[in-house]
Amino acid sequence: MVGMPHLDTAIDRAWPLIQRAIDDHRIPGAVLGLAEAGGGHVLRHGGMAQIRPEASVMQEDTLFDLASLTKPVFTTTALLRQVEQGRVGLDDPLASVIPDLRQYDVAQAPERRLTLRQCLAHQTHLPAVEPLYTRVHDPATMRAYVLQNAWRAGPAVYSDINFLLAGIALERLTGHTLADHKLAPGFSFHPNPLDCAATEFCTWRGRVMRGVVHDENAFAMGGASGHAGLFGSARALLDYAMGLLLGTGLGPESLAAIRTVVHADRTVGWQVPTPGWHGGDRASPETIGHTGFTGTGLWIDFHRGVTWTLLTNRVHPSRHTDSGIAELRRGVGQAVLAG
Numbered sequence: 001m002v003g004m005p006h007l008d009t010a011i012d013r014a015w016p017l018i019q020r021a022i023d024d025h026r027i028p029g030a031v032l033g034l035a036e037a038g039g040g041h042v043l044r045h046g047g048m049a050q051i052r053p054e055a056s057v058m059q060e061d062t063l064f065d066l067a068s069l070t071k072p073v074f075t076t077t078a079l080l081r082q083v084e085q086g087r088v089g090l091d092d093p094l095a096s097v098i099p100d101l102r103q104y105d106v107a108q109a110p111e112r113r114l115t116l117r118q119c120l121a122h123q124t125h126l127p128a129v130e131p132l133y134t135r136v137h138d139p140a141t142m143r144a145y146v147l148q149n150a151w152r153a154g155p156a157v158y159s160d161i162n163f164l165l166a167g168i169a170l171e172r173l174t175g176h177t178l179a180d181h182k183l184a185p186g187f188s189f190h191p192n193p194l195d196c197a198a199t200e201f202c203t204w205r206g207r208v209m210r211g212v213v214h215d216e217n218a219f220a221m222g223g224a225s226g227h228a229g230l231f232g233s234a235r236a237l238l239d240y241a242m243g244l245l246l247g248t249g250l251g252p253e254s255l256a257a258i259r260t261v262v263h264a265d266r267t268v269g270w271q272v273p274t275p276g277w278h279g280g281d282r283a284s285p286e287t288i289g290h291t292g293f294t295g296t297g298l299w300i301d302f303h304r305g306v307t308w309t310l311l312t313n314r315v316h317p318s319r320h321t322d323s324g325i326a327e328l329r330r331g332v333g334q335a336v337l338a339g
Contacts, residue, residue, distance in 0.1 A: 006339055007034050007042045014335035015044050017328060018310070022047040026323045027295065029058035029197065030312040033234035034336060037245045037305035041238050050198035052208060052317045063188065063196045063231045064311045065214050067292030070230040071163050072258070073240055076120055076269030078181065079166060080254040082173050083116075090117040090257065090268065097169045101147050111151065116169065119162040120269050121262035125153040126161040132217050133204070139222035143168055156263065160217065160227040167226020179224035186236025189224040196231060197313040199294050208317060214294050228292075234309050241300045241307035258288060259302065278326060280333025293319075297329055301337070308336045 011034055021027045029047025043060050050056040066073065082088050088097055095101050095112040102109030110125060118124050136142045146164050167178055174181070179189040193211025201208045204216060213219050215228035223229055243249025250258070257268040265274045270288035273279060279289045284303035291297040295314030300307045310332050314323040 007036060007040050010034055010336050010339055011042045011044055013338055014308075014332045015046075017331045017335060018312075019046060021312075021324060021328050026321075027312045027314045027325070027328075028316050029062075030295075030310065031058065031060060031062060031064075031234040032308070032310050032332065033238045034306070034308045035238040035242055036307070037242070041235075043234055045234075049196070049313065050208070050210060050316065052198075052201070056194075056198070058197065061186075061195075061233050061235065062311075063186075063191045063211075063233055064296055064313065065196070065199050065209070065228075065292075065294045066230045066232050066237075066296050067215060067228050067294040068160075069232075069237075069290055069292040069296050069298055070218075070228050071226070072269040072288075072290045073232070073237070073298070074178075074181075074183075074187075074230045075163055075166055075170060075226040076258065077240075077250065078170055079116060079120065079173075080250055080257065080268070082170070084251045084254060087173055088116065088169075090120075091115045094119070094165060094169060097172050098147065098165075101165075102150070104148065105150075109150070110153070111165070114165070116166065117257075117262065117268060119166045121266045122158050122162055123156050123263050123266070124159065124162055125156070126151050126159045126165075127154060128157045129160045129217075133220040136220060139220070142217075142220050142222075158266075163227035164217070164221075164225060167221075167224075170226065177222065177224065178226065178229065179222060183230075184236060184240065186239065187230060187232040189229055189231070191231045197311075198316045199313060200315045200319055201317045214315065234311050237298050237309040237311075238307060241298060241309070244300055245302065245305055245307060259286070276330070278329040278333070280330045280337060282334055282337035291329065295323070295325055299333060304337070306337070308333070 035041035199214040218228040286303040289299035295312035
């Protein structure tokens with residue numbers, strides 16, 4: 001379905017910001033997609049899917065390493081469907097699903113008392129991230145390490161460790177690894193590299209990552225983890241977001257969970273607007289959004305019935321450059337919602 005006229009106008013306002021970032025070599029390429037509950041969508045693409053070691057032009061259906069968009073789009077959604085089926089409750093402790101969690105200290109280990117809701121809303125004592133891949137090199141031992149490690153305690157922060165545990169909980173509930181889950185069209189844990197935008201030249205793995213997960217810990221987990229590993233296209237993300245806007249992607253209680261603030265600016269799986277947030281200051285209070293380290297993002301404004309996704313490969317060939325991605329995301333959000 002083609003876009004409605006005002007969607008075409010909105011993408012015309014937003015795209016020059018992206019094209020400028022491409023022309024200034026701050027990002028190699030991008031795909032921008034907009035859709036609305038009234039039934040239209042528009043997509044625009046430009047730049048390069050890969051510049052090193054070989055050149056490859058960006059396509060409208062290029063798959064991106066979605067990085068932390070895996071958290072809300074896959075892990076949170078899949079766990080909420082388990083809740084809807086009555087297999088677990090959001091306020092059940094992790095230990096009810098993972099009985100061997102911190103099994104050598106069942107009486108005192110604080111991880112055993114954490115709930116799924118706390119993990120999905122980043123309301124735990126767990127650290128933001130740890131370089132686990134430098135210590136463990138096979139997926140089975142990696143999972144065991146995550147479960148048995150006594151994590152250093154601190155204030156509640158946005159944490160990959162929360163979703164590492166949530167992903168293991170999902171594996172226990174479903175009986176198979178995350179990589180074996182059935183996904184909607186346009187998503188994959190095992191993409192064809194030629195269909196993908198390249199990410200970083202990884203000094204650990206000695207090559208440019210293309211069609212292989214950029215996140216080192218997710219790679220050590222076997223390529224798919226609760227916090228990263230999902231690949232997807234802009235159209236797939238718009239279809240997913242439309243399901244939420246139309247109330248068909250999740251049940252009413254699950255939709256309420258992803259839209260209701262648990263603490264600070266976090267809901268179950270998502271973030272809501274605060275001053276200066278990545279979706280721009282024009283987003284309504286009824287907006288949720290999330291970003292991924294590789295340069296991806298998805299925002300859903302329930303009040304307006306509009307969703308947009310900006311997918312870039314801003315870490316290609318290196319994360320150690322000033323891509324201006326935060327300002328670009330905010331500028332695009334402002335332009336999309338200016339009408």
